[in-house]
Amino acid sequence: MERTYTLQDVLAALRRRKGTALLIGAIVLVVGLALALLTPAEYTASSTVQIEPRRLPADFFPAQGVTPFEDRMRTLKHGILARPVLERVVKETDFFPDVHGEEAIEKLRQKIEVRLEGEVPGGPPALLFVVEVRGPDAQKVTKAADLLPRYYEEMTRDVLRSQARSLRETLDAQATGMSKDLAAYEDRILAFKLQHAPELPEMVDTNARAAARAQSLIEMHLAAITDARRRKTELLAAIPEAPSVPGMSEAALDLAERKLQAAEAAYSPDHPDVKRARREYDEALARRDDELGRYRKERLQEHLGRIDAEIGSHESVVGDLSKELASYQKRVEAAPRWGQELAALSRDYDVLKAKYVSTVSRRADAAAAEQLLTVDGDRLFRTVEAPVTPNRPSAPDRGRLLMLALLAATAAGLGAAGAAEWLDGSMRGPEDAGALGVPVLAAIPRIGPRRTHGA
Structure with a gap:
């Protein structure tokens, strides 16, 4: 048991x-x-630094937009712990006298902690961060805590200057190319408008009014032609006056006709009186026709000539007006097609012009940002709390x-x-004997002083 x-x-x-x-x-x-x-004692020194919020506008570089807290923290930490920064700090402070090269950089990276303390409200995102350095030498950790933000600031400023310069140069090249394209588009649009000026959509109202005017003139001249033809017909159908020679010949013909009819009624066709009456009728008819032709030729020809000349003049004008009307109608019908082509040219031109304006604006902003970075000098960061040499070790x-x-x-x-x-x-x-399953018959009490180890 x-x-x-x-x-x-x-x-x-x-x-x-x-x-x-x-x-x-x-x-x-x-x-x-x-x-x-x-x-060994380990000292800790820290510096609190704020990134100044008034830098490049957020739309210059999309990475400076609204970035999650973790991403900004990771970017900032990686920037401070970058190899170029740590290499300069190791060389400047001689942080590890017995270690050099990559091993010293890696050991220093393990001794550095970067953490965010908060954000500056308003304006572009701005960080307030702390750089903490640990090490066996109080002077070296203090110097390293002071140099790390400064070297990171220099590297960041160089990167921003390079980005602003590259952006400006890129936008310069784009603006120059777009300017040439805009000039080419303007020349094409101007040539198109000059070539199709009467047929453009803005001339539709003018062409329609001109067509209406031509149509009204055609109707007026057609009415004049109709009137002239009516007067001509009336003139041709006019009966000569009785006292005139044609009128007298017409009366003689009528008399001869009555005599012939009377002779035919009284005698047979072969009778001499009938033959004589017929001969007189034929002579009167010939004389009447001759006198009537002479009358029309002498008295009507001048009037008919004037009427025919008037009709011809009106017909010529109607022909010209018809051609003009057809031209105006053709312009009106062609306006939608040319308007569509002009709209396509103008649409491409407007898109390119908008891009050009945006590019020129961004180029000006990039140049201003580059100048701002140059003027600001080393004020990219602001030290809120400088590192202080520790009096006692932190560990x-x-x-x-x-x-x-x-x-x-x-x-x-x-x-x-x-x-x-x-x-x-x-x-x-x-008790120990009972634990072995052996019955205990008797127990002898301790006799003498207690020993350290009993049997």
């Missing part, structure tokens, strides 16, 4: 194993004291180490005593 220890048993075991406990505890205490006293905490050494020695002594007691197989009373 398993043995159960009481408090008296535990105290008795400690009395029996106090030598072992003291020895192990003393060894652990000595080692702890040695570590606490011999661990290790020797009081705490001594307390831990004492606790470790006590725990080690108790553990060693317990282990020795556990590994000792001696029986020290009826």
Whole structure:
């Protein structure tokens, strides 16, 4: 059966194993004291720096826009811990006299901590960060804490200057190319307008009014032609006056016709009176026709000539007006097609012009930003709290180490005593015998002084 220890048993075991406990505890205490006293002191210096918010506008470089806190922290930390910055600090401070090259840079990187303390409200994102440096030399950590933000500032300023200069040069080249393209577009639009000036959409109203005017003139001249033709017809149908020679010949013809009709009614067709009457009728008809032709030729020809000349003049004008009307109608019909082509040219021109204006504006801003970076000098960062040379080490905490050494020695002594007691197989009373399953017949009490180790 398993043995159960009481408090008296535990105290008795400690009395029996106090030598072992003291020895192990003393060894652990000595080692702890040695570590606490011999661990080299480490000093800490820190500088608090604010990035000035009035820098390049946020739309210059998209990376300067609204960036998550973690990304800004990572960018800032990587910038300060960059190899060029650490290399200059190592060289300037001789931080590790016995280590050089990449190993010194890596060791210094492990001794630096960068953390954000907050943001400046309003304006572009601005950071307030702390650079903390640890090391065995108080003067060196102070100098390193002062140099790290300065060197990072120089590197950042150089990068920003290079970006602003590259951006300005790129925008200069783009603006020059766009200016040439704009000039070419303007020449094309001007040539197009000169070539199709009468057929452009803005001339539709003018062409429509001109077509309406030509149409009204055509109708007026057509009415004049109709009137002239009516007068001509009336003139041709006019009967000569009775006292005139044609009128007298017409009367003679009428008389001859009545005589012929009377003779034919009285006699047969072969009768001499009928033949004579017919001969007189034919002579009167010929004379009437001759006199009527002469009358028309002499008296009507002049009027007919004037009327025909008037009709011809009106017809010529109508022809010209019809051609003019067709030209105006053609211009009106062609206006949508030319308007579409002009709109396409103007649309491309407007897009290119908007890009050109934006590029010129950004170029001016980039030039101003480049000049601002040059004028500002070393004011990219502002030191809020400069590093101060520490008077006492920040690590290790020797009081705490001594307390831990004492606790470790006590725990080690108790553990060693317990282990020795556990590994000792001696029986020290009826309880130990009972634990082995052996019946106890009698127990002899202790006689004499107590010994450290009993049987």
